[in-house]
Amino acid sequence: MNRELITTADGSHSLYVKDLDEHYHSIHGAIQEAQHVFIKTGIQYLVSQNYSTISILEIGFGTGLNALLSFLEAEKLNVKLDYTSLEAFPLDTMIVSQLNYVKLISKIENKNESKLEKAFLDIHKAEWEKKIELSNNFSLQKIKNTLQEITFSSSFDLIFFDAFGPRVQPDMWTEELFSKIYVATNPKGCLVTYCAKGEVKRTLKKVGFIVETLPGPPRKREMVRATKN
Numbered sequence: 001m002n003r004e005l006i007t008t009a010d011g012s013h014s015l016y017v018k019d020l021d022e023h024y025h026s027i028h029g030a031i032q033e034a035q036h037v038f039i040k041t042g043i044q045y046l047v048s049q050n051y052s053t054i055s056i057l058e059i060g061f062g063t064g065l066n067a068l069l070s071f072l073e074a075e076k077l078n079v080k081l082d083y084t085s086l087e088a089f090p091l092d093t094m095i096v097s098q099l100n101y102v103k104l105i106s107k108i109e110n111k112n113e114s115k116l117e118k119a120f121l122d123i124h125k126a127e128w129e130k131k132i133e134l135s136n137n138f139s140l141q142k143i144k145n146t147l148q149e150i151t152f153s154s155s156f157d158l159i160f161f162d163a164f165g166p167r168v169q170p171d172m173w174t175e176e177l178f179s180k181i182y183v184a185t186n187p188k189g190c191l192v193t194y195c196a197k198g199e200v201k202r203t204l205k206k207v208g209f210i211v212e213t214l215p216g217p218p219r220k221r222e223m224v225r226a227t228k229n
């Protein structure tokens, strides 16, 4: 897959995949989108529901942006996050080393840049399939596999569904795969995704989720949170 580094509207980088004509994040702001869809509507929501430990499954590890923001959020909220991230096509270290997330996030969050740099490197260097403790608040297991092939051996409170969009990768948004995720979701757990297409919402409902359409990140009207009752 051919990927090109681009800068989104909030100054943060993303990648453009020419073959798919698709970006890894919203072009209106990669960090803003991740913060809104996954951190605020996912992690902060479950913490407001009195979770103090959250098991997270991310579909599409990609640049590691969601993992880095989650690492920081765990420390900020003093909660324990067990983060599992699935990726079929890991990025080359050359691309990862060019991403400006550490620089920008350390400014936004007023954090020590070298401490954050170490966390980002640890996240990327983590061996595939092996669970590691990155801090007292954050464990990480990266799994190199496809959503189609994987059999989940545990279940999760929160799913970050961050696949490429249904326009370019319809095979990631099927009833069969959402059903597999539903089975792997703990009761009262939820899935969050940036995509609020009608067909996606109907499929999520069909497999058993209760679907909420919520305000999206900047310049995106809506997003979805789907809860298992």
Ligand SMILES: C[S@@+](CC[C@H](N)C(=O)[O-])C[C@H]1O[C@@H](n2cnc3c(N)ncnc32)[C@H](O)[C@@H]1O
Residues within 6 Å of the ligand: 023, 024, 025, 059, 060, 061, 062, 063, 064, 065, 066, 067, 086, 087, 088, 089, 090, 145, 146, 147, 148, 162, 163, 164, 172
């Ligand atoms: C929208 S990007 C994810 C962005 C990522 N969460 C981030 O913070 O950078 C979608 C990701 O899904 C991965 N992917 C594509 N097909 C997949 C599959 N069948 N199973 C698992 N991951 C897949 C891609 O390689 C890509 O990294």
